[in-house]
Amino acid sequence: MDGKTFMMEDDSEYEGSAGAIKFNNNRLSYIGQDVRKIPPVLSKLYGSRVQSLDLSYNCLTSLQELSNFPHLNELVLDNNQLTDSITFPRNENLRTLSLNKNNITDLDVLMRKLENNLPNLRYLSLLGNKACPNQLSSPDKDDEDYQRYRYYVLYCLPNLQFLDSRAVTTEERTEACQRGKFMKVVRPSSENESNRREEIEKENRNKYTPLPAARRHADDHRGMFGKCRFRYAGKHSEGNRFILNDDL
Structure with a gap:
């Protein structure tokens, strides 16, 4: 074997x-x-x-x-290579779940699955996933982004005692209870962003017209007046045939 x-x-x-x-x-x-x-x-x-x-x-x-x-x-x-499509069978015994360094991007979807199927989780770690906004997954994220993420996770899973690399504090739990639901971050996918850009470009193309934006009525005779100046610098003008040297 x-x-x-x-x-x-x-x-x-x-x-x-x-x-x-x-x-x-x-x-x-x-x-x-x-x-x-x-x-x-x-x-x-x-x-x-x-x-x-x-x-x-x-x-x-x-x-x-x-x-x-x-x-x-x-x-x-x-x-591993687990994505937002993963499913968890219901398990009321599971206390510890570690999903570090996978391909999970949608935190809200994951929270709903854990709430429904793993109701007794006490330890959860998501470090290294885009759904967990810290320096390991996104260099442009800071401590404030990560703290908002913690509040939202604790709002969804209030029984957690340990999240990622830190124990849950009493202050965090209180803040999560009061404001956690407002910390949800909507992260549009790159495909959705690309489709939206194409839609905007298409709308802009359809909006273009060489005609005036406002409608004109039959009795509206407004026009535009201005001065036009033309200057000819060549020697083949038709008018030059009638000008004699003595006239210059």
Whole structure:
């Protein structure tokens, strides 16, 4: 079972190194195997016994197998490729969730999923995602941006005791309760921004007309008067034929 692919007892195929699976004291780790989804073999062998699952440093884009780990209270998914489309099966036992360095951009969407499906979270970490506005994800963000993010997350998940790298303070919890709902940040996607620019350009093109903007009535004889000056510097003017040298 040291190769990259081997067969399980139920004839299902498993890709990866057998030595990558480490299970001890109800803790299962499967790290650095570049898989895009959780191998079914993990849930088949250990799912009912696992309380802590570490799947860091893979290429996960789906969490479909998580429903087969009903007793999870800790889930570590750092350094994967999870996006806003991820779904979490309902789990009232999960207390710790780490999603550092993934591709999560929409904080509001993530909060709704966590509120609905993981109601008893106590520890959450989102560092390294665009949804978490700090220096790790966006160099143009500052401490004030990050603090507003904390207030909003704590407003959505009031039971959190630890967010990212800091414990939640009493002052933060009070501020989040009072003003957290106003800290929501709407981040338009680059595709939406591009489409909006195209719409604006199209509207501007349609608005252009060489005619006056105001309508003119039949009895409105307004015109524009001015002086026009023409100067000819050549020698082939028709009028030059009638001018004699004595007239110059």
